[in-house]
Amino acid sequence: MKLEDDFKSFLVFLSMFDNTYLKNQQIIDSLGEDVSLKHFCKSKFDGILTKENLDKMKERADINRINNYYNNMLDSDIVLLTKFDKDYPEKLRDLPDAPFFLFCRGDLSLLNEKALAVVGTRKPTNYGRVVTNRIVGDVAREGVVIVSGLAYGVDSIAHRKCLEVGGKTIAVLGAGLNEIYPAEHISLAEEIAKKGLLVSEYSPNKKATKYSFPQRNRIIAGLSDGVLITEANIKSGTIHTKDYALDYGKNIYSVPGNIDSPLSELTNDIIKSSQAQLVTKASDILVDYNIVKGESGIKKAEKSLNYQLSIEESAIVNLLKDGMKEIDFLAKNSGLSISDLNSNLTMLEIRGIISRLPGSIVSLN
Amino acid sequence: MLSKVKSFGLKGIEGYPIDIEADVGNGLPHFEIVGLADTAIKEAKERVRSAIKNSAFEYPTKRITINLAPADIKKEGALYDLAMAVAILSCNSEYKIKNEDKFVYIGELSFDGSVKPVRGVLPLLISARELGYKNIIIPLGNKEEASYITNINVYGVKSLRQTISFLCGEEELEPIKSCEYSSLQNNDDYDGLDFANVKGQAMAKRALEIAAAGGHNLLMVGPPGSGKSMLAKCFPSILPDMTFEEALEVTKIHSIAGELDLKKGIVSTRPFRSPHHTASTVSLTGGGANAKPGEISLADNGVLFLDEFPEYSRQTIETLRQPLEDGVITVARSNATITYPANFTLIASMNPCPCGYRGSKDRECHCPPSKINRYLAKLSGPIMDRIDIHIEVDNVTYEQLRSEEKEESSKEIRQRVNKARALQAERFKNSKNFCNAKMSVAQTKRYCKLDSMGEAMLENSFNSLKLSARAHERILKVARTIADLEGCQNIEARHIAEAISYRNLDRKLWKE
Incomplete structure (x- = not known):
């Protein structure tokens, strides 16, 4: 894809510099009707950009360079949304400090x-x-x-x-x-x-x-x-x-x-x-x-707790109903041997009923 | 005059015969030893001279040359002193020494003529027996070691004087009586390190029982003071009894390293080695100019306990990979390339995070997540691949500590372990390995068949618990051991389920 020197390519150019939204708005405003690279290179932005920053920006104000940057972005499936796009989320548009650019990847x-x-x-x-x-x-x-x-x-x-x-x-x-x-x-x-x-x-x-x-x-x-x-x-x-x-x-x-x-x-x-x-x-x-x-x-x-549980499993689940417990507590109070307890815990975990957490803790999901 | 006697040298854990030739001839009084001898042997001349003099023999004022043949192998140690003295004295026909060439001599001399115990007597005796030597003279101090070697005559001597009287037929010596190995077994000698003394920790004990039954390596994760070291120290007490062959192999290595208890003579309990995490790589693997056995070989047939596992240098941990796989370590050094056995069970312990209190109910962890990830990342994939069981160990509460409930003793657990090991011995009787943990891929396929329920369980667990692929084979092996402990022929779904519960570090929530 090739960009011409127009409003859109100027926005792409502007997106390279991560200026604040306020500064970006001021730059666009001061360019008036003719928002283009050419105009930008001729303009001075007194009180908006320092001389250093302006020089840096002008140095990179080259349409080939911008194309390169833009194509790299497309190659990595990145879409650039600006405040002027219709795809720009309505939820953000009216915020006082709405982001000027949104780089997006995905849906x-x-x-x-x-x-x-x-x-x-x-x-x-x-x-x-x-x-x-x-x-x-x-x-x-x-x-x-x-x-x-x-x-x-x-x-x-x-x-x-x-x-x-x-x-x-x-x-x-x-x-x-x-x-x-x-x-x-x-x-x-x-x-x-x-x-x-x-x-x-x-x-x-x-x-x-x-x-x-x-x-x-x-x-x-x-x-x-x-x-x-x-x-x-x-x-x-x-x-x-x-x-x-x-x-x-x-x-x-x-x-x-x-x-x-x-x-x-x-x-x-x-x-x-x-x-x-x-x-x-x-x-x-x-x-x-x-x-x-x-x-x-x-x-x-609400997910109900109406699972089909075996006797051993329900013994464990009942102990967990009033909060997360340690394995040692379960071993002592469930009446199961440690090997039965471990295998039942895994089965419950696979079915998504419980989770095992750091510190030998077991909790209902 | 020339005389020739036999002695034995050590190369790794194998002995080889050495001819000690003495030439006592005319010339200026001088004592020379040739045949690639190290400093300890070169210094032997002073010991030999003093010992001969102080045993009331005449030291020849002649030119004495000793040759150690074969001359192209480097020899070390002080165990040739006795052979040299006998060779020199044999040159003097006045003493009427007979049959000096029928014996093999091993022993270090003291200035007063007494014979001092040396390292490595057991492996020397075993090699000598294999090579057909029948009569061997060793220091009396090493007699316990010799008492487990049958079919050859081993004589223990106190002094040079006694050796010569024996050779001259003036004094009778009885060969050292062999003693039954089984009399040592069941002599539970674990210094009170018994699971009966560990309160609570049911989960950890069960995991250790499985590790012992199947020879699985195990990693314990828990806050400081949760009893990880105590559990590990008790672990040897539930390992299966050592067979005589195993005991001999262990004793050989300990004898060479000079770590053998001379009063006992044989290592009858499984070794427990816990090198500190500042230990150098060489001290673990073995090495030095003469390739001495390292900690992992000393832990052969026993337990290597690495406390604070991630604190060991990366290089040190990675060098464990080959021995964990093959059960041997090859140490190549300038003077020797030696393969030592290193068939140990690895028990490692670590904190859940750098400060140690992650997930603890008593204290708050202060580690930033990036630091925790860096800490956990120190355990590289290949090493974690070789650790079948990981469990969490948490602090024991005061009530548990004070409870009067009787805990199961190590002896009871060991009986179950022995039973499971017997099943494995039957299963692997035609193959090299002898426990479930060491099964090859083909063997795993053959012996760990699952029924449809088990297959479904394993598949579900991979999807819902997001286990890593490397967990698959580990789980099968551990499940095999669990089934063996129950005496089940087939692996059932519940065995698989239990095996999965010992893969804590694979769990996704653990890493959040």
Whole structure:
């Protein structure tokens, strides 16, 4: 594909530099009617760009170079959306600090679907893992798009669970699409690109910086219709996502936790200060989203615990009903020998009824 | 005058005969040793001279030359002292020494003429017997080692004087009486390291029982103070009893390394070696100029316990790959290339994260996720491929510690292990390996057939638990052992299910 020197190619050119949305707007505005490379090279941008920055930009204002950059992007299946495109998500368009560019890889239709952002700590406790898995699984099964940030912890658990139940998920990155951070999640990102969508406001080869992550949180908040926080402490970056969501008027859902658990500090605090709605199960959110209606709908959405269980299996499940337990506890109280216990636990795990967590802990899903 | 006697040298764990030739002739008084001798042998001249003098023999004031043949093999150690002294004295017809060439002499001399024990007597005796030597004189201090060798006459001597009197027929010596190996067995000698003293930890004990029954390598993951080391130390007490052949092999290696308890003479309990994580690669594999056996060979037929597994250097861990696969290690050094047996069960332990408290109920972990991943990544795929069982070990609660409930003793567990091993011995009677863990791909296919339920279970588990592909064969082997413990011919679905539960590190939530 070859670009001519026109409005579109100028936007592609502009996307190379990762300027702030404000600066980009000012550059376009000051070019007036004739938005083109030629005009750009002739213009001075006093008070907008420093001499150094302008020189750097002018140096690269070459149509061949831009074509090269653009074709590289197409080769890696990256689509560039700008505020002027009709595909640009409506949810973001009216935000005061809407991203000027969106680099996307994957299914663009997800941008306009009903979505729930799921965010939280990078180091969840076993409680956080279980709760995130449980709620995300139930919400994603109903077709709600799960938006998160591909970070460690709650983010990646949410993405993985969503993919596992066949749901759709969007990952908003704090770096360029070719610079997946953290590197451990590259294969997860590839899977999301195939079955969901990767989004970034940074040019494909831009590396992550300390400041890019809080910035991407505003896109997470913006793309969603509500934000679910499952576990986060008071210093967590999650607080940015929550603040943006409040600014944008989105609903915030928070999962309460033990008052002496540091990782439930933020979630409990925002419930206390009425910033967030308390949720204990997926249907709380689904009712808000008008996806399930009435008592019967709620019942249907809730996964019932009516499995066909053998005697041994139900002995284990009954012990787990009031919370997660250690294996040693089960060995002592289930009346099963350790070998029977182990084989029954595996069978329950394969059927998705329980999970085994770090620290020899077993929990109902 | 010329005389010639026999001694034995060691190459790895094999002995080879050495001719000790002494030439005592006219010339300026001088003592020379030729035949690629190391410093310890060169220094022998001082010991031999003093020993002869102080045993009230006459030291010839002549030119003495000793040759160690074959002359092209490097020899080391002080075990030729006695042979040299006998050779020199035989040149003096005054002492009427007879039949000196009918014996093989092994022993180090002290200045006062007494004969001191040396390293490696057992392997020397075994080789000597194989090569057809019938009469061997060894230091009395090594007599316990010799007592398990039958069909040859081994004499223990106290001093040079006694040796000469014996050769002259002035003193009678009885060959060392052989003793029954079985009398040593059932002598449970584990220093109170018994599973009866380990409270709780049912899961870990079961996993260790399976590891012992099938010879599987095992990795324990748990916070500091959860009892990983204690469990590992108790592990040898549930291993199957050592056969005499196994005991001899172990004793050989320990004898060469100088680690043998001379009072006992034979290693009758399975060895437990736990080198520290700062140990050099060479100290583990064996080496040095003369290729001495390392920790992994000393752990032969026993347990190699590597505490804090990821703290060992990458190189050290990777060198374990070949011995874990083949059961031997070949040490190639400038002076020798030697293959030592290294058939050990690897028990490794590690913390779940660098600070050690990940997933712990008592304390909070402070490790950033990237650091945890880096820590776990130290265990490379090829090494994890060779570890069949991984389990988590957690802290024991106070109630469990104080509980009066009686725990199963090692002896009871060992009986079950012995039964399972007997089944395996029957199964593998025509092949090299002797336990389930060492099955080849073809054998796994043959002996680990699954019924349709088992197949379905395995397939489901791979899909829903996202197990890695390398887990497949491991699970089959462990399931075979579980079935053996129950005495079942066929592997059933529940055996597979239990085997899967010992693959903790393959679990996806574990790595989040």
